[in-house]
Amino acid sequence: MEYTKNFDIRNGRNLTMLVDFYELTMGNGYLESGAGNTIAYFDMFFRKIPDGGGYCIMAGVQQIIEYLSNLKFTNDDIEYLREKNIFSEKFLDYLKNFEFCCDVWAIPEGNPVFPNEPLVVVRGPAIQAQFIETMILLTINHQTLIATKANRICRAAKGRPIMEFGSRRAQGYDGAIYGARAAVIGGCDSTACTITEQMFGIPAVGTMAHSWIQLFSSEYESFKAWADVYPDNCVLLIDTYNVLKSGLPNAIKVFNEVLLPKGYRPKGVRIDSGDITYLTQKCRKILDEAGFSDVNIVVSNSLDEFIIRDVLSQGAKIDSFGVGERLITAKSEPVFGGVYKLVAVEDDNRNIIPKIKISENEEKITNPGFKKIFRIFDKTDNKAIADLITLQEEVIDQTESMELFDPVFTWKKKRIKDFYTKELLVKIFDKGKLVYESPDVMEIKNIVKEETEKFWPAVLRFENPHNYYIDLSKGLWDLKQQLLHEYSSEYEE
Amino acid sequence: MEYTKNFDIRNGRNLTMLVDFYELTMGNGYLESGAGNTIAYFDMFFRKIPDGGGYCIMAGVQQIIEYLSNLKFTNDDIEYLREKNIFSEKFLDYLKNFEFCCDVWAIPEGNPVFPNEPLVVVRGPAIQAQFIETMILLTINHQTLIATKANRICRAAKGRPIMEFGSRRAQGYDGAIYGARAAVIGGCDSTACTITEQMFGIPAVGTMAHSWIQLFSSEYESFKAWADVYPDNCVLLIDTYNVLKSGLPNAIKVFNEVLLPKGYRPKGVRIDSGDITYLTQKCRKILDEAGFSDVNIVVSNSLDEFIIRDVLSQGAKIDSFGVGERLITAKSEPVFGGVYKLVAVEDDNRNIIPKIKISENEEKITNPGFKKIFRIFDKTDNKAIADLITLQEEVIDQTESMELFDPVFTWKKKRIKDFYTKELLVKIFDKGKLVYESPDVMEIKNIVKEETEKFWPAVLRFENPHNYYIDLSKGLWDLKQQLLHEYSSEYEE
Incomplete structure (x- = not known):
């Protein structure tokens, strides 16, 4: 069966009004003050990788596309806004006849991404580019958070399949649905969330809960x-009463009495509580001795990358994991702090005027201007060396050597040669028209695999990773310094 | 404008297939093994209050009602399931003609709730009662988590209004929408999430972002x-460049030059960064001296109950707060661990057979049987003394004195008299028919206020609260002991 690519359209859900109210008060304000059609440039970026990791996994672009393709204010929406008594009829008319006309660039889903580089760039009339802030942040923040967490958990499992099991503890319905999507992008093999198979073609899996066992007269x-x-497809949950004294013996009895005579091999046993290392070692031994060395041991129960690493390092005998609440909520760090900042406007002659947001906190100072990002690879080993953020008009001569320098400790320099580059930002909307086709979730999952392999293992560590370089071009660095000096002279003591 | 009470129905979103796949494999299994129509009783309850608090705030019942009222498998759903090649035609027919026929009880939204007491009780054919597990957990877990967190944050603010600002960092679209709903139930006054005003009549508010300031030629x-x-309605964001040297002076200038001559009073200034205590004290003084003692100071920037308590205790001058990511994700503890457990079945003669889920971990042992909960109040001061969980058939004689005892340390006893009781669980579906009308969100918000006031302040503390008593009746305690002894003798060493 063809899965339905676009759930919200299929279901007719219109999320246009899922917007922070200030986007509307600002939109009305831009229009009323004559700045509504000023061309503005916004960057969506983040400042910090969750859990102290070395990179994040970009996710959520398909949903941004769906949202932007379906922006539409209904008559009810207009009526609701009119009754707030603060919006002009001109603004309400603008919304009523809203036609999305921005340019949008994004880093395609599945790519490793790093702090301070724009993941999404929007260029368009201030009133529109401002309006879409909430949904761009909400979508990319959520899915990138979960894809990144899932990727950590999958790395800890060292190739063992991970099933996403978190729907019941997700933060809302979309937390479950798009969380499962992001989890599979990040590396999970399947999900318990049935609807996501219909929506995205992600395999939905599941066996039994303890209630199945309790409902019968005996285990x-x-x-x-x-x-x-x-x-x-017989996988039995063996921890309802006592794994070693009851669950496993009963399972083996049923394997022998019911399955083998009919010519079937059992598939597995699942353990959802107790001392995982001890129990799985014991179970493996007993299963092997009973002639069931092909029967998998599946483990669940509040797992995350740390517990998985620990039990595996202690020699637990586990074939696959079900991971729930700590994945679907990214429990250890449940907020992905992406922001959406104005970086430039165009004057009446279409000149780009760069804008900077200063802050007493250096990390919060933005990179000004209309930019692009190059990922630089070493020609000899095809490994990524650094990302270079440049101004849009800059060109990299790949035939020459190039000097990279740290944007804070500028004396830290590195001259590279024999490199090639890949531009990360891809245009997805051209003047409001969709010009990009999003890959399927399972293709995106492969992109993650391919692209993460281009990084040195030191970057992929999930604790104390090597800091991958995100450098600014000389042109961008100079522009930033110039704007900073202008502002600081204005507010000197 | 009348708000739309039922967003998902309005939008035609059908969440029937948002279900853990094992509910389906079990459903098919119950039917095939002849247990499909066995009448089962499930309790939804939680074991631990997040953040070490003294109580939780029940939320999400309205969405459970919407879900249960609209359970429907489409032809596409049936076709999708058929192609999985594991479900019988009999089961698919059952789903195709699915008619919800369970009894459902729930504690109404807004009530303080405690560990181990059933928040939702379901009675019905195993196949149905099992199927609705995922959505009951997902809905109640999410909204109760956020309502509880919001209630903590609002208590820290000591009556100052809280605006919910978290949409952009929420975990998915429903995380933002129903999160805002739950936040207002918990005590927030308003939200930045526009669509929730249309859906629930919650006031949507907002002013400007830093981009507004940056877009113009000067602050x-x-x-x-x-x-x-x-x-x-002029609230100005004054921290884009420098609060004291630029933002506040510019704001006061505009108040004097633009607003006062036109006969308007300014409403407020907002600070989104920096040392809140210092800046608000300085701003308050300057505003007062400039004749703007009626101008409010609004503060935002990664706030939670601890930061709010700290800055207020240091004398920060704040009139209202905007609280974002740490509220909408319940960042400090983003998982509400509600579970859904089989507690009884009926035999062919409609006798209730209690079921227990045992565990090596004592806290994970369930309370068996079909139960109800009484909240017991002291007649003299109308304060809640304890919740008493009893079997369904038990009666409390309010004219007599009653002995309560600790369910673990049973020698800890207390005899009470002059009390009255209130039953907490209310029937919301009778054999599949809705028999309850959910109050509006703003009414539920009032229930929270009224009901929390019935508890002693010691229970309401947000750190190290007094442990409110959740006791078992003698009948329930005896039943539980009996079942435990039966199981333990079976697995003796």
């Missing part, structure tokens, strides 16, 4: 009933 | 433009 009867119904 | 020009457009 043995419940296993037997299950094996009768699902002889070719 | 002064930007303030002037704003005051021209919004003379009667």
